Amino acid sequence: MQPSGNLVADTICRTAEIGLTITGAADAGNITIIDATPVTVNNLCPDCGQSGKLRDHTPRRLVDLPVVGFPTRLHVRVPRFTCSNLSCARKIFQASLNCADDGAKITHRVTR
């Protein structure tokens, strides 16, 4: 995968407008699966507001708008952080995405 070669794909799938960049794509028959990562990540703990340390990544699946007529599934690689504040009750948190509410299964632009 070339780092710059996905600009076209980002434009076609309009992932840039929802803060994601495409890292790969697969044609899975009647659906298109797009692998993506967030362009910018907020690593602030939702409970205490301190910045966390990167722990690992977790996959998150989202339904997105169809691309050229095919339903699209976004597989987003979401960073997870550990809160560095020892007095904070939260140990691990997942980065929020600009394109979907936490815990949601579809992107904002699908509901628009």
Ligand SMILES: [Zn+2]
């Ligand atoms: Zn915290």
